[in-house]
Amino acid sequence: MKHLLTLLLGLLLLSTSCTADEPVTFVYEGEVAGIMCIHCTNKVEAAMKKLPDVQSVKITRDEKGGLPKLEIVAANAKLTREDAVKALGDDAKMYDIRSLKLVRGK
Structure with missing residues (x-):
């Protein structure tokens, strides 16, 4: 009975932590040069x-x-x-993406 309860609890935990509805996301971090103001920030974003x-x-x-x-x-x-x-297009002359790396995926 104890093993059955442990198994059921484990299955319950797995089903709540790995749902198909949760999208997989990846987080990238980097540095960008040339941003001087909020207008620059908005343009790059x-x-x-x-x-x-x-x-x-x-x-x-x-x-x-x-x-x-x-x-x-x-x-x-x-x-x-x-x-x-490439996404910056002509603005790549003004803004320099110095680095961009994948830091985590979930």
């Missing part, structure tokens, strides 16, 4: 949101005076820095 499967984009200023941080949440595990630069 809008370009990144045009990438396939991108769910959200956030750019934050570095409190220590470094380059602004870029965070992209996407349903795509193959997003590259080159993809992000």
